[in-house]
Amino acid sequence: MRRIKDINIPITYLQECFEPNTTLDRVRWKIRPIHHFPNKQTWRAWNVTYSGNLAGSINSQRYRIIKIAINGGIHTINEHRVLWALTHGKWPIDQLDHKNRARGDNLLSNLRESTQLQNSQNTGLRRNNRSGITGVSYEKYSSKWVVQLRLNGHLVYKCRFDNFADAVAARKTVERRWHPFAPP
DSSP: OOOOOGGGSOHHHHHHHEEEETTTTEEEEOOOOGGGSSSHHHHHHHHHHHTTSBOOEEOTTSOEEEEEEETTEEEEEEHHHHHHHHHHSSOOSSEEEETTOOTTOOOGGGEEEEOHHHHHHSOOOOTTOSSSSTTEEEETTTTEEEEEEEETTEEEEEEEESSHHHHHHHHHHHHHHHOTTSOO
């Protein structure tokens, strides 16, 4: 099966397939035109089965995805990208970030265009975090709280504090400067 980048799918093709419902953050299948199908029987069967229904399913990463047949191949597209393309009339330049980090929440007010770097700033706590605050850890040998912040893999800030509250305040201050996409 060939892979196709979603940006190579014409918006007009999406408009023939989907009806966006921006209040429900979902898309519904439209009655698709016959030229999308190899024959009249397949066209009729598909439209009887799917038209009017919500499109897509949830994948293993908890994103809503849509599978669509284009030029003889089945292609998978993230639903939030389809919604964005349909409502803005263009594909996002790079990535779309879910502001609240809920991958299934595709409300347009929850989506923003971002780069990989910006998107990676909007992440939750790592599983091995024991302080409860991203970038703050306790250093046993010095008995101090350490604040670190990385940007593009480079350490841009590191400082030690005697108490946890000062470390958290420092982390939030540097985060606002260096990670504007980080959650509040």
